[in-house]
Amino acid sequence: MTPAELSQAVQSAVRAAVEAGELSVAAPETVTVERPKNKDHGDYATNVALQLAKAAGRPPRQVAELVAGRLRELPGVDRVDIAGPGFMNITLDATARGEVARSVLGEGPVYGHNDSFAGARVNLEFVSANPTGPIHIGGVRWAALGDSLGRILRASGAEVTTEYYINDAGVQMSKFGNSLLAAANDRPVPDDGYVGEYIKDIAAQITAENPGILALPEDEQRERFRAEGLRLMVTEIKRSMEEFGAHFDVWFSEKSLHDSGAVEKAVDRLREQGHVFEQDGAIWLRTTDFGDDKDRVLIKADGETTYFASDAAYYLSKRDRGHEVNVYMLGADHHGYVNRLKAIAACAGDDPARNIEVLIGQFVKMVKDGQEVRMSKRAGNIITIDDVVEWIGVDAARYTLSRSPSDSTITLDINVLTSTSNENHVHYVQYAHSRMCSIQRNAAALGFDKGPTEGFAPELLDTEAERELLGALAAFPGEVAKASRFREPHHIARYLEETAGSYHRFNDQCRVLPFGDDEVTDLNRSRLWLVEATRTVIANGLALLGVSAPERM
Structure with missing residues (x-):
């Protein structure tokens, strides 16, 4: 007998007591049964009597005894003891307990699957690192946690879409293009540019694949290096993710929101909800109505849209695609995004407690021989996903990064994780x-x-x-x-x-x-x-x- 079957048995016993007029209370839709920590307390325990006592107008132990009497008559139940204020400790007989092995082998690879999220349509966005460099160790943690969470939600009946948001619009892409341009022309990287051997490698690859690119006017070079660098970097990220076992159903381009007019349409839709206002020549969203610490600019006075406007358009895109639960998995430096993202959902007329969830991950560090490892040879000042895989392997990385809550810091000890x-x-x-x-x-x-x-x-x-x-x-x-x-x-x-x-x-x-x-x-x-x-x-x-x-x- 499984816990689910026992839960149904307890529920049926309560319902029988109600139908017999012994309890005047609505039968619960679900009953929780748990394994007690103390082995002397039987195989399972339930506090359903304590939950029903007030509504039934009877002491919890009396309610427990009414239910226990019926449970004791069931095949497979060896004993039911009433403990404390009204807990029921249930002991199964050996046959009922041992039948679990048959159930496991009967269900095989789907044993453990359940329907707790049946029918839910979930969008799970994770990693989403800027395509301006290799995935760093923080992104590796989200790759492990996000992909695992997607698998677990699917095993619980949810329809899950895993998604990577490619930040391919904005200032960071211009800096990336300028960095590649400088490396290709053997010039110093700009002060606000990207460094690391990978910049030189990508610049060299672009130059080799595009003969004559260095003879173009500099503005054309810059745009070609930006576009080609983006293509190569996204290809590299996809390779790293697949080799790490993290699969994404959708690779969503931020630039596509701007090119399609989705950002402007999002502003219009939010205006229809009554939360958009104009001030100092700019267009704002009144997010303070829904818990944000300040209102947010959607369109600047010079007509340029903000990253926040893109965030709003992206959320509405997810909802338009039918995702009722949208989970964002963000890095440790994104705490400020929680309220503003939830405010977007509220301003759009959605329920921020149901339609949007924001998970924040904490930092990861790696140590070897008791010393923190701080650098990658290729990326310069970060540890990349390929470094992690090379040092400890995919299995050790995925398991260790998934075995701690996402909001806790974690240390990967290379010596331990390569030991037996x-x-x-x-x-x-x-x-x-x-x-x-x-x-x-x-x-x-x-x-x-x-x-x-x-x-x-x-x-x-x-x-x-x-x-x-x-x-x-x-x-x-x-x-x-x-x-x-x-x-x-x-x-x-x-x-x-x-x-x-x-x-x-x-x-x-x-x-x-x-x-x-x-x-x-x-x-x-x-x-x-x-x-x-x-x-x-x-x-x-x-x-x-x-x-x-x-x-x-």
């Missing part, structure tokens, strides 16, 4: 998976696998280590739903580490394969089922983080 110690969390989880694969290979060599079906006896899986492991497997769909609800992939990583620990304890205490020439028993087969179910869950969890599940290590 338990401090290396991704190695700890992957090693558990590889050990399970090894057991399966050895079982096959002995002539038996996880079946046949009649060999599976769930009631035999009743040691403390087996109960702990089965409880962990049963909790996986709930962990996926929680990670989706809170937009926090780290719940999956921490779950995997706990489950790997439960597996290692099981493996130490419960022999799966028979000794020597001993016959294969139903206990061997049932434990092999449990091993395969655990392997499936570990693989599914790693897949949600975009991390491989190796069969050998």
